[in-house]
Amino acid sequence: MKLQQLSVFLENRPGHLAAPLTLLAQEGINILSLSLADTAQFGILRMIVRDWERAHAILKNAEWVVNLTEVVAVDVQDRPGGLAEVLQSAGDVGLKIEYMYAFSMRRDQRAALIFRFEDPDRAIAHLKAQGHHVIEAEELFAAVEG
Amino acid sequence: MLVERWNDAAGGFHPASAADYLPKGKLQEVQLRRLRAVVERAYANVALVRERMQADGVRPDDITQLSDIGRLPFTVKTDLRDTYPFGLFASPMSEIVRLHASSGTTGKPIVVAYTREDLGVWAEVMTRTFACCGLHRGDILQNAFGYGLFTGGLGAHYGAEALGATVIPVSGGNTERQLMVMQDFNVTAVCATPSYFIHVIERATEMGIDLRTLPLHTGIFGAEPWSDVMRQRIEEGAGIKAYDIYGLSEIIGPGVASECEAQHGLHVFEDHFYPEIIDPESGEPLPDGAEGELVLTTLSKQAMPVIRYRTRDITRIIAEPCRCGRSIRRIQRIGRRSDDMFIIRGVNVFPSQVEAALLAVEGTLPHYQIILTRQGGLDQMTVEVEVTPEVFSDKVRALEDVRTKIAKAIEHILGIRVTLRLVEPRTIARSEGKARRVIDQREI
Numbered sequence: 001m002k003l004q005q006l007s008v009f010l011e012n013r014p015g016h017l018a019a020p021l022t023l024l025a026q027e028g029i030n031i032l033s034l035s036l037a038d039t040a041q042f043g044i045l046r047m048i049v050r051d052w053e054r055a056h057a058i059l060k061n062a063e064w065v066v067n068l069t070e071v072v073a074v075d076v077q078d079r080p081g082g083l084a085e086v087l088q089s090a091g092d093v094g095l096k097i098e099y100m101y102a103f104s105m106r107r108d109q110r111a112a113l114i115f116r117f118e119d120p121d122r123a124i125a126h127l128k129a130q131g132h133h134v135i136e137a138e139e140l141f142a143a144v145e146g
Numbered sequence: 147m148l149v150e151r152w153n154d155a156a157g158g159f160h161p162a163s164a165a166d167y168l169p170k171g172k173l174q175e176v177q178l179r180r181l182r183a184v185v186e187r188a189y190a191n192v193a194l195v196r197e198r199m200q201a202d203g204v205r206p207d208d209i210t211q212l213s214d215i216g217r218l219p220f221t222v223k224t225d226l227r228d229t230y231p232f233g234l235f236a237s238p239m240s241e242i243v244r245l246h247a248s249s250g251t252t253g254k255p256i257v258v259a260y261t262r263e264d265l266g267v268w269a270e271v272m273t274r275t276f277a278c279c280g281l282h283r284g285d286i287l288q289n290a291f292g293y294g295l296f297t298g299g300l301g302a303h304y305g306a307e308a309l310g311a312t313v314i315p316v317s318g319g320n321t322e323r324q325l326m327v328m329q330d331f332n333v334t335a336v337c338a339t340p341s342y343f344i345h346v347i348e349r350a351t352e353m354g355i356d357l358r359t360l361p362l363h364t365g366i367f368g369a370e371p372w373s374d375v376m377r378q379r380i381e382e383g384a385g386i387k388a389y390d391i392y393g394l395s396e397i398i399g400p401g402v403a404s405e406c407e408a409q410h411g412l413h414v415f416e417d418h419f420y421p422e423i424i425d426p427e428s429g430e431p432l433p434d435g436a437e438g439e440l441v442l443t444t445l446s447k448q449a450m451p452v453i454r455y456r457t458r459d460i461t462r463i464i465a466e467p468c469r470c471g472r473s474i475r476r477i478q479r480i481g482r483r484s485d486d487m488f489i490i491r492g493v494n495v496f497p498s499q500v501e502a503a504l505l506a507v508e509g510t511l512p513h514y515q516i517i518l519t520r521q522g523g524l525d526q527m528t529v530e531v532e533v534t535p536e537v538f539s540d541k542v543r544a545l546e547d548v549r550t551k552i553a554k555a556i557e558h559i560l561g562i563r564v565t566l567r568l569v570e571p572r573t574i575a576r577s578e579g580k581a582r583r584v585i586d587q588r589e590i
Contacts, residue, residue: 005540007539007540009538010570011568016570044540044541064571069540098540098541116540116541
């Protein structure tokens, strides 16, 4: 139910984002989605990739500070209100969201929402009970990469 | 069968360690004889020493008792730079069989020389160092001090061989290979800089290797000051006893002083290196027990005799008997150097104070660097800290918390504001495994 997200520490300086991404590109690792959190001084690169174990090892061996975080993917209609309904539902029961990002999938006008919940297990149970489609890793990769 | 005997627990010791147990009177006799000889040698062969003694109106013959050493001029680090490369040598090059040089972070390095006899003394004091740390024949020593111009690698190497231990000259760096060697070669002892060994422990943990389950029982650490918290972290993380050793290239390299099983002060091999403590401001000698700057005189060096070298290391002499039975005096572990200290906005700051704050927040000591700048007439202190996997988080707020906590801890200790910057791993330069802690970019 949960996806593994890679997070990498970066200094906020020109060229510093390119280095880990170039490394992954050289190893043939495709990035499904990413988001970048930044402050004036440093940034955190967060990525979803299919082969996360290999990507994690590659980055670690190159001595990047990288960790794995469990995130939840929800499959919604790519239309006005698709995201708002999920957020509403999460807010109703006080689920805390640390951060989130979204991307559209090629298939069927749908979008994937990636959530970093404080309590992912509780979030999954609730969202499923409310009829939302919490998407499995394999299903997500199949939908995006075909 | 002398060699067999010192392996027994029954109070025996390695023959090279005999001088560690000399009665005080006998030791002072040796020291005075050697002091007179080394002063004569330096006076005859080193222009800088002769000119300074003549200026002070002191002749070698004036040294008739040990306390007369206070009449001799000091040697300071810049003397070694100013006479670069060979100006302080007392032997012709035909008798010099080895040169080493300091890593030289600013300008020219300093060059030091050894005759064959000097190398023999060096191996002897390093043998005594390892014996002090409880090693003997049969131990397998992984020597992770850097080999090359740095004195650490080769100094430890020949001492351990003379002791009869098995030496693996792995040198510094390449942590994964270090761990492979440590596991596969049944290594029982390791030499390294303490900050590098902490990195080795961290890497081992990441790779799922528990160093505590290996035959490794002893670590010998030197070349930079390290705190008791670091020692505890090393001893617990690797399941070993961690000993502090002391030395400096200007005097010989490693092998000037070493902790013993008591881990309470470092025994100075004072039959070869005469220690004094002085007031760093006035230069006046201080009695045993008083804290001040350590000054060392080489009593037996041939190629490069050094008279009253100001080490800039702050310590005190412990003259009380040690429970290990050695009669040679001890110095307290060195926590700070008088020239590491810098003054910012009127506050005296030692890097060890910044270390204390980092240790308090992170639990381990990350690589860090202090950068001093002057902006609009006002001094600024920036501390750069490498992010470790332990403190890293995918949440911005968590990282900002770490940053704020460290900055607050430093401000609390020093009473001045600092800018704290989290940087990527490996971005702070290391030389020979030693980190350069302070970069002063102020134009004064």
